[in-house]
Amino acid sequence: MDLLWLYAQALVDGLLAGVMYSLVALGFVLIFKASGVLNFAQGAMVFMAGLTFVSLMELGLHPALAGLATVAVMVALALAVERVVLRPLVNQPPIILFMATIGLTFIVEGATLSVWGSTPKLLELGDPYAAFEVGELYIVYSEFYAAIAVAALVIALALFFNKTRIGRALRAVADDHQAALSVGIPLTTIWVVVWSVAGVVALVAGIVWGGRLGVQFSLALLALKALPVLILGGFTSIPGAIVGGLLVGAGEKLAEVYMSETFGLGGVENFFPYLMAMLFLMVRPQGLFGERIIERV
Amino acid sequence: MTSALLSVNNIEVVYDHVILVLKGVSLTVPEGGVVALLGANGAGKTTTLKAVSNLLRAERGEVTRGAITYRGERVDRLDPHALVTRGVTQVMEGRHCFEHLTVEENLLTGAYTRKDGRAAVARDLQMVYGYFPRLQDRRTAQAGYISGGEQQMTAIGRALMARPSLILLDEPSMGLAPQLVEEIFDIVRRLNREEGVSFLLAEQNTNIALRYADYGYILENGRVVLDGKASTLTENADVKEFYLGLGEGGRKSYREVKHYRRRKRWLA
Ligand SMILES: Nc1ncnc2c1ncn2[C@@H]1O[C@H](COP(=O)(O)OP(=O)(O)OP(=O)(O)O)[C@@H](O)[C@H]1O
Numbered sequence: 216m217d218l219l220w221l222y223a224q225a226l227v228d229g230l231l232a233g234v235m236y237s238l239v240a241l242g243f244v245l246i247f248k249a250s251g252v253l254n255f256a257q258g259a260m261v262f263m264a265g266l267t268f269v270s271l272m273e274l275g276l277h278p279a280l281a282g283l284a285t286v287a288v289m290v291a292l293a294l295a296v297e298r299v300v301l302r303p304l305v306n307q308p309p310i311i312l313f314m315a316t317i318g319l320t321f322i323v324e325g326a327t328l329s330v331w332g333s334t335p336k337l338l339e340l341g342d343p344y345a346a347f348e349v350g351e352l353y354i355v356y357s358e359f360y361a362a363i364a365v366a367a368l369v370i371a372l373a374l375f376f377n378k379t380r381i382g383r384a385l386r387a388v389a390d391d392h393q394a395a396l397s398v399g400i401p402l403t404t405i406w407v408v409v410w411s412v413a414g415v416v417a418l419v420a421g422i423v424w425g426g427r428l429g430v431q432f433s434l435a436l437l438a439l440k441a442l443p444v445l446i447l448g449g450f451t452s453i454p455g456a457i458v459g460g461l462l463v464g465a466g467e468k469l470a471e472v473y474m475s476e477t478f479g480l481g482g483v484e485n486f487f488p489y490l491m492a493m494l495f496l497m498v499r500p501q502g503l504f505g506e507r508i509i510e511r512v
Numbered sequence: 513m514t515s516a517l518l519s520v521n522n523i524e525v526v527y528d529h530v531i532l533v534l535k536g537v538s539l540t541v542p543e544g545g546v547v548a549l550l551g552a553n554g555a556g557k558t559t560t561l562k563a564v565s566n567l568l569r570a571e572r573g574e575v576t577r578g579a580i581t582y583r584g585e586r587v588d589r590l591d592p593h594a595l596v597t598r599g600v601t602q603v604m605e606g607r608h609c610f611e612h613l614t615v616e617e618n619l620l621t622g623a624y625t626r627k628d629g630r631a632a633v634a635r636d637l638q639m640v641y642g643y644f645p646r647l648q649d650r651r652t653a654q655a656g657y658i659s660g661g662e663q664q665m666t667a668i669g670r671a672l673m674a675r676p677s678l679i680l681l682d683e684p685s686m687g688l689a690p691q692l693v694e695e696i697f698d699i700v701r702r703l704n705r706e707e708g709v710s711f712l713l714a715e716q717n718t719n720i721a722l723r724y725a726d727y728g729y730i731l732e733n734g735r736v737v738l739d740g741k742a743s744t745l746t747e748n749a750d751v752k753e754f755y756l757g758l759g760e761g762g763r764k765s766y767r768e769v770k771h772y773r774r775r776k777r778w779l780a
């Protein structure tokens with residue numbers, strides 16, 4: 216019985232962590248769908264947004280105000296990226312754009328560090344120990360609320376994509392950018408919008424991750440955790456990013472508990488997601504929800 | 513003839529900085545006209561339309577000489593968005609529907625540039641469904657899964673949603689059964705008469721294009737080799753022979769025509 220609770224606890228912890236993996240993967244998917252660019256800088260954007268937010272709060276800004284100001288910074292970044300990186304490189308092969316985002320990663324990280332300094336900062340999202348219990352499960356309030364905030368963000372994004380004029384245009388561009396041009400959708404505007412949305416997603420990720428790990432440089436490395444999520448969920452699917460994140464989160468925690476209970480092995484969770492992703496690649500390379508390629512004869 | 517809506521003056525188009533495709537093309541579309549641009553594969557029809565709509569740049573193509581004016585304004589340095597807002601929309605060859613969007617969402621994306629409010633857009637959606645009742649039945653279907661004819665209708669309907677004055681229609685007959693082609697051209701004619709939309713249409717199907725157009729240009733190897741009223745072109749001996757498959761003594765055998773075409777292309 217005790218063992219069952221142990222696994223149940225691992226599952227819950229895993230899902231709560233998984234929600235946050237989903238969040239980082241989501242940023243990748245948004246940009247990949249709309250511009251075909253695999254944005255290596257997504258992790259750096261999480262770091263930039265998180266650190267900007269905390270630092271502004273330390274300067275005495277009200278959290279809401281700090282949030283708004285950070286969103287403004289992320290929109291400014293989106294505008295700059297469109298103007299300086301995407302527009303000049305339009306029509307170049309994807310690998311060139313990918314290389315450009317690697318460069319962007321270092322610029323974003325470097326600029327963030329030189330403005331705000333390199334000391335890790337604490338982000339208090341309420342009492343880190345306050346928790347409630349369900350049966351023998353122990354759930355930390357702050358993590359629980361973070362999961363709810365992420366769910367709300369996902370619902371908001373889904374509404375934005377499906378119900379608004381710009382959202383529809385974004386999906387149109389993702390489907391066929393030439394046809395989108397032909398009906399007068401300006402790609403440059405769309406790029407600014409997706410990069411801004413990805414910036415907002417990065418801010419939410421920075422806040423929830425920062426709340427757990429402290430706001431520090433290692434946030435930028437989160438991008439690496441998103442890769443197995445993307446492989447599982449598919450690079451073009453928003454539901455895929457969500458489900459993939461949950462699978463990776465739950466999978467790694469369950470594997471950890473299983474291996475240490477059964478064989479006394481520790482640290483499995485560090486590589487388990489990548490193992491999962493590699494095995495998955497062999498079975499279903501387009502991912503769980505990879506957009507079905509519609510072929511008609 | 514009424515005043516020129518669109519005039520293309522002696523344009524030259526180069527792809528990738530080196531591939532010269534159009535070598536001095538000129539044409540005019542009068543207000544309210546239906547003008548056909550005819551020619552074999554690779555003649556440069558699509559390139560001409562894309563030069564007008566400015567979709568060329570997305571393919572590394574460039575107008576290197578000549579000018580394009582629409583309602584008296586130079587438009588060859590604008591972007592596609594600016595053209596659509598001025599009333600010129602292209603329906604691309606091969607339809608290019610947004611496959612994962614529903615038919616209705618496809619139509620609505622056509623109204624992206626409009627600023628005249630939801631009510632007007634909703635009215636035009638009904639107008640499009642009026643012309644293409646089949647689309648209304650399929651409005652919630654994903655465009656990737658509807659038939660080729662329905663996709664062509666969706667593409668034309670989507671262009672109409674921008675409330676254009678001029679539609680650049682590229683190969684509407686491509687891959688469609690003759691009956692359906694006839695149906696689509698009938699609607700083009702109705703749109704021209706009832707909604708006052710002018711058309712510049714590129715077609716390989718010379719026969720049907722000349723039946724529905726007022727005026728035609730024949731393009732070969734990036735040059736206009738012949739132009740005239742549709743009725744005059746239909747009577748022209750060369751057009752009959754090379755494009756309509758009709759020789760002096762009635763219909764020539766298909767083989768013969770094909771053979772001749774191949775030889776001509778060699779010479780060119
Ligand atoms: N993006 C491009 N880059 C280089 N060359 C191109 C490009 N697009 C078209 N061409 C060339 O330009 C020429 C004209 O092509 P275009 O598509 O305009 O012909 P078309 O008359 O529309 O033919 P079709 O009837 O087959 O559609 C062709 O020789 C083609 O190979």
Ligand SMILES: [Mg+2]
Pocket residue numbers: 557558559605682683714
């Ligand atoms: Mg063509």
